[in-house]
Amino acid sequence: KTIATDVIAVLDDINVEKSHYFGFSMGGRVGFELAAYHSERFLSFILGAQTPGSRNEHGNESDRKRIALFQKGPEALKRVMSRSKKEYESYLEPTLNGDLKAYAAKTKANAMREDISEHLVGLTVPCLVYAGESDSLAHESAKEHSQKMPTARFVSLPGLNHMESIARTDMVIPMVKSFLNEVST
Structure with missing residues (x-):
């Protein structure tokens, strides 16, 4: 929770009341914590290659x-x-x-991280959760947990592993832009 609290402190320091959040891997975990404990400060979440729950x-x-x-x-x-x-x-x-x-x-x-998935079942902020289909660390768990989040949608990136699901900007950027356009209208 410390890094999530740090994110809130930065937003406070620069006088940003609400923001979109994009986090990948560890940044995705921070995003799940922000969604669980500070969702009122965000317009949307984009969380890649991570899970709010325990690992498989x-x-x-x-x-x-x-x-x-x-x-x-x-x-x-x-x-x-x-x-x-x-x-x-x-x-x-x-x-x-x-x-x-x-x-x-x-x-x-x-x-040893805490399973925070129960704190996300009432999430009201739009959330895009994605993972590479071949990301054995995050794909199935991210998919499962996103189905329990009322405002989340899960996108599986075909054939991509953990690192490819951020490196393949030709797939990630259009998905992110589309989501942001949708939630910003």
Whole structure:
């Protein structure tokens, strides 16, 4: 909730009463928290590749593997990331130059996050939830949770994984523009 509270503090500081919100991955999680606890401050939410609820078993296993990888150190991380898809290349250098203990701690904290889905069943703000069809961490859970949110719609992006569902701007931008046009009229 801390980051969501920080978002509200920034809006207050710059005198923005209401805003649209677009968050992807961790930013999507922050958006779900904003929708759950501060929805009156937003005109709409666009939440990509994330879920307000607990992770599925694949997500839990992914967290365990990432924690173990961060704990093994930079050489192990470099080996694994160099075998990953091209869209992860931009993360390699900053991750290797970062604090791997901090990354492991962040991943542990993320794995223990609160399930806030029950706070979203009364949401009245328009919400677009989307995930790549091949995003095994978020797709099914995001789809399931969005069906419980009265003002949410879920969009599945065919064939895309987690990172592709933000990198493929040719698919994401038209979807976002269409949603914003719809909720702004």
